[in-house]
Amino acid sequence: MLSPGIISRPVYKGLAPDAHAKHNLIAAEGEGAAAVLDMAAKTPEGFFARSVILFCATGSAGKGYEDKLKALAPASYWDFPTIPTSIFRLKGALSTASMGTRLYVAGTEPFIASVMKEAIEAGIDYKSVITEHRGSAKRRVQCVHCKGFTENVTASPFVCSHCGLSLFVRDHFSRRLAAFQGVCVDAEAPGEVPPVEELYK
C-alpha cells in the first residue's frame, strides 16, 4: 500500500559509480548481484581495483553470481552464507574506513536497511549511500505494540510472529530499526480482519 505522503519510505535511485571515490565498498545480496554487474558497464577505468565486494547469495544461490562478481576483479571479494554474517564483516570494514570511501548497497529492502543501519552507526549520512532494490519486495516489520520484529513479510495484514496481533503493514520506515511499521488492524472491532493481500512478494 504505497502512501505517497509518507516521507520515511526509502527511495532507491539505482547503483551508479562515484568516479572520485578513493575506495568503494559494495554490499550485495541475492539479485542485488545483477545490479552490481549492470553498474560494471558504466564504471570508470580502475573502479573495481579500488573496490571491495561483500556478497550474500540468499535466494539467488546456484545462479553463479559469485563467479561473475569475482570476474570484475575487485581488490577483494568475500561471500557469506547469511545476511547477519555479511553485516558482521561490513561492520569491520566500516570501522577502518576513511573519508573518500563510497558505500553501495543492492538487494532486498531488509538487506539494504541492515546495511544502512550499520552505515549510519559508522557516521555515514544515509543520503550519501548509493542503493538499488532488486529481488523480492518482502519487508522486515516491527510490531508497534510488542516491538517484536517479523522477517520476510510479504502480505498485509499479517500475524505478528511475537504477540499474534493482526498487523497492517505501513510505509512508515525507521532507519534506526531497519524496519517498516506494523499496526494492529482490528483494534476497533476485534476479529474484523480485512482480507490478506500479497503486496510484497
Next chain:
Amino acid sequence: MTMSTDIAVRVSEAETIAQDVKRFRFVTLDGSPLPEFSGGAHTVVTMHDGDRVRRNPYSLMGSPSDGSSYQISVLRTVDSRGGSAFMHDKVKTGSELMISRPVNLFPVDRRGRKHLLIAGGIGITPFMSMMLQLTREERPFELHYANRTAGRAAYVSHLQSAYGHRVHTYFDDKQQMLPLARLLDGQPLGTHLYVCGPSGMIDWVLKSAREAGWPDENVHSERFQAPPSGKPFTVTLARSKKTIEVAEYQSVLEAVEAAGVDAPYLCRGGACGQCETAVLSCEGTLKHNDHYLPDDEKASGKKIMICVSRIDGTNVVLDL
C-alpha cells in the same frame, strides 16, 4: 523578515582587532536577554546612513548560550558597497542599531564523528561560536586558518590559547600553504568539513573535497557575498503594482525594500533560497549570481534570487 521581529541594540564595545577588522559587541536597549543561537548563526544588521538603508549579514562570534550580548567582526572591504565602511567609520560605542534574530544556515552536523573547520581571513567568524559549541559538547574538531599576513589575522593568539594544538595557522607571506590534499586524505569515516572564507577558497575546497571522494552531504560552506553591481534597470512589482529603479550599486532586494515592499530574505548572499522570486517577464537577460538555484532553473528564466542577482537589460517584472 519583517522589521517588527528585529531587536534594538546598542554598541557596548567597538575595537580594532587586526588590520581592517573591527569587533563590535551589542547589548539590548532595554537590558532584556538576546535569543540563544547555535554555532555558525548570523544576524542581519540594519544600517541607516542618511536616506540609504543597508542590511548586511554578520556571523555571531560569542558563546551561543550567552544572551547578555552578541559579538560580530567586520572586515573593511576594498570594493565595499558601503556597509563595512559604515560599520568601521560611523558605528561607535553607544551607537544604536537594529539587528535581526539569529539565523543559522551553517550549523554543525551533530551526526559528525569529527569536524574539520577551514577558515580564510574574516571567514573565521562563524567558527568562533561553532568552536565554543563543539568544545561544550565535547566533539572532536580541528581548525585550519589561513591568512595573507599575521597582521590581518584576527583572533590567532586567542584561538591558540583557547584550543591549543587543535588550531593550525597558515600565512601567505610566509609561503605557508594550507595542506588541503593531505587534510582530505585519511580522515575518519563520518568527518564533516566546513569552509568559510573568500569565494575562490571555498570553490577550491569544495572541488578538492569532491575530487577526494567526499560525499556532498559531509561538506558545508558559507559565503558572505556582497551583491555584485551592474548597469541600472527597472523592476516592475506585479502584485504591489509599482515600478522601481535598481541603481548600479543596489541589489533588487534593497531597491524593493527602499520602495517600502516587504520581501522575504534570510542570508542576503545568494545561498539560502528564501528570496526566490518568480520572474513574469524580462526585457533583457537574467544575471544569476546566487549559489542556490540549480543550473536548469537558472536557464529557465522563471526564477531569480533578488538578494544578489540582477538583469542586463531594461526591465524585469517580478511576482512581488
